[in-house]
Amino acid sequence: MSQTADPARAAWRAALAITLALTVVRLVALFVTPLELYPDEAQYWLWSRTLDFGYFSKPPMVAWGIWATTALGGDSEPFVRLSAPLFQAAAALFVFLIGRRLYGPQTGLAACALYLLTPGVQLSAAVVATDAALLCFLSGALAAYVFLPQTDGSRRLVAAAGAGALLGLAFLSKYAAVYALIGVALHLVADREARKVWSPPTVAAALGALLLVLAPNLVWNAAHGFSTVQHTAANANWAAAELFNPGELLDYLASQFGVFGPIPFAVLAGGGVVMALRRRLTRQDLLLLCFAAPPMIIVAVQALISRANANWAAAGYAAGVVLVAAWLLRWRARGWFIGALATQGVVAALFLAFVLSPELADRMGMANAFKRAKGWSQLTEALTDRAMHDLSLDAVAVDDRFMFNAAAYYGRDYFARPDAAPLRMWVRTAHPQNQAEVEAPLAGTEGGRVLAISVEPDFTPEMKADFRSVSDTEIVNVRLDSERSRRAELFLAEGYERRPRDPLTGLPTPP
Structure with missing residues (x-):
C-alpha cells in the first residue's frame, strides 16, 4: 500500500x-x-x-x-x-x-x-x-x-x-x-x-x-x-x-x-x-x-x-x-473551522433535542417553529368521529388544503372504509389553486348532506353561504403549546349550491 x-x-x-x-x-x-x-x-x-x-x-x-x-x-x-x-x-x-x-x-x-x-x-x-x-x-x-x-x-x-x-x-x-x-x-x-x-x-x-x-x-x-411549471413560476410572485x-x-x-x-x-x-x-x-x-x-x-x-x-x-x-x-x-484558519463545526454542532444538537422533546422547545421559546407539526391528528379525529355517527353523509368537506392533506393522512383508516363519506375540498375561488381542488372538489352531486370543517375563519361565512342550510357550529379547539391553539368550526350543511365567483378576482360574490 x-x-x-x-x-x-x-x-x-x-x-x-x-x-x-x-x-x-x-x-x-x-x-x-x-x-x-x-x-x-x-x-x-x-x-x-x-x-x-x-x-x-x-x-x-x-x-x-x-x-x-x-x-x-x-x-x-x-x-x-x-x-x-x-x-x-x-x-x-x-x-x-x-x-x-x-x-x-x-x-x-x-x-x-x-x-x-x-x-x-x-x-x-x-x-x-x-x-x-x-x-x-x-x-x-x-x-x-x-x-x-x-x-x-x-x-x-x-x-x-x-x-x-x-x-x-x-x-x-x-x-x-x-x-x-x-x-x-x-x-x-x-x-x-x-x-x-x-x-x-x-x-x-x-x-x-x-x-x-x-x-x-x-x-x-x-x-x-x-x-407544475406554472406553479413554480407563480411562486416568484412578480x-x-x-x-x-x-x-x-x-x-x-x-x-x-x-x-x-x-x-x-x-x-x-x-x-x-x-x-x-x-x-x-x-x-x-x-x-x-x-x-x-x-x-x-x-x-x-x-x-x-x-x-x-x-x-x-x-x-x-x-x-x-x-x-x-x-x-x-x-x-x-483552524480556529475558524473548529468554530464553524462547533457552532453548527450545537445548533444540530439543539434541533434534535427539540424534535425529540417539543416541550423543551416550548420552554426555550421555540414553540412557534414546530406549530405546523402539531394538532392535525386531533382535528381529524374530531372530524372522523362525528362522520362515523352519521351514515347519511354524502361527503366530508374542508376549506383548507392543509386540513385536507392532514385529514387524508390521519383519517386514512376511516376514509378507506367502504361506508365512509368521501373527503372533498370546498373550492373557494373560480379556478383550482392546488391539487386537492383539482382532484377532489366538492361537487353538487355530493352536496346533499355534508359534514364540513372550516379552519380558515375568513372563509367560513363564504363556505356556509354555498349551502341552502347549515346547522349550529361546533367549535373544536386543539391546544398546540402554552400560547397557541388550532381552532376549527364543524357543522352539517345541506343543499350545496355553488354561488357565482367574481370574474376579476375569482372570489365568491357576496351572499
Whole structure:
C-alpha cells in the first residue's frame, strides 16, 4: 500500500463513519419524535398512493421516495419521512468526493463534516420534502462533472451520461436543478480548459441521459397544462404591487446565516468577493463558485423584487460548503473551522433535542417553529368521529388544503372504509389553486348532506353561504403549546349550491 493512498483511504473511512453516525442519530429521532406530519408532508404521502410522473405543484421524486419507504415499513410518520435522512447521507458522501477530487482528502472530509452539520441540511433530513432528494442528486451530478477531466474515451462518455442522468433525477426532485445548468454554462465560459472536455460525443451523452430521465415528466406536464411549471413560476410572485423590497432582501440574507451557518456563509460571501478582487481564485475555486453563486445571487434578486424563502438557495449548498472548507484549510484558519463545526454542532444538537422533546422547545421559546407539526391528528379525529355517527353523509368537506392533506393522512383508516363519506375540498375561488381542488372538489352531486370543517375563519361565512342550510357550529379547539391553539368550526350543511365567483378576482360574490 502506497503512502499516498493511506490519507485518502483514512479520510474516506472517516467520512463514512461520521455520515453513518449522524444518520443513525437522525433515524432514531424520526422514530422517537412525537411531532406529526406537517400538511405538506401529508400531501406528499397522499401523492405517493398514486404513483405518477408529476403532480400539481412538484415533480414526482418526493412521492416516489415515500412510496418506497412506506412499502418497506408502513404508513406511520417515521417511514413517510425515512427517505430524507438517507438522501442527505448520500449527498454528504458526494460532497466528500467533490472535495477530495478538487482539493484532496483532507478538504473532502472537512467539507463532508460541514455539510452534515449545516442547519438547513439538518432540517431537510428531518422532514420529507423536495430539498433532500434535490441536494442528493445535484451533489452526485457535480461529483460526476468534476470527475470528467480525469477520464477519456468511453470512460468519459459514461461519466458524462452519469452526470446527465443524475441531473435529470435532480430535476425530477425540484426544478431548482436548473441552477446546475447555469453553473455549467458559467464554468464553460470562464474556463477555457474546461471547454476542451466537452467534445460533441460527450455533450450528446450528457444531454441524451438528461432528456431520457426527464422526458416522462415533460410529457406529464404537457398533458396537464404544465401545471407544475406554472406553479413554480407563480411562486416568484412578480405581480406584487411593489417590485422593490429591500426589507425582504435583508431578511433573505440574514436567513442564509441561519440555514447555511453563520461562519460558513460569512466565509463564502466575504471570501468570494475578496478572492475575486485579489485574483487569487484557483481553477477549482472558480468551478465551485460557478455552481454556488447563481442560486445565492438569483434568489437574492428574487427577494428584492418580491420575496424568497431561505431554502430556495439550497442548490448551492454542496458547492458552497466544499469551497468554504477549502478556503479555511488553505488559509490555515483552524480556529475558524473548529468554530464553524462547533457552532453548527450545537445548533444540530439543539434541533434534535427539540424534535425529540417539543416541550423543551416550548420552554426555550421555540414553540412557534414546530406549530405546523402539531394538532392535525386531533382535528381529524374530531372530524372522523362525528362522520362515523352519521351514515347519511354524502361527503366530508374542508376549506383548507392543509386540513385536507392532514385529514387524508390521519383519517386514512376511516376514509378507506367502504361506508365512509368521501373527503372533498370546498373550492373557494373560480379556478383550482392546488391539487386537492383539482382532484377532489366538492361537487353538487355530493352536496346533499355534508359534514364540513372550516379552519380558515375568513372563509367560513363564504363556505356556509354555498349551502341552502347549515346547522349550529361546533367549535373544536386543539391546544398546540402554552400560547397557541388550532381552532376549527364543524357543522352539517345541506343543499350545496355553488354561488357565482367574481370574474376579476375569482372570489365568491357576496351572499
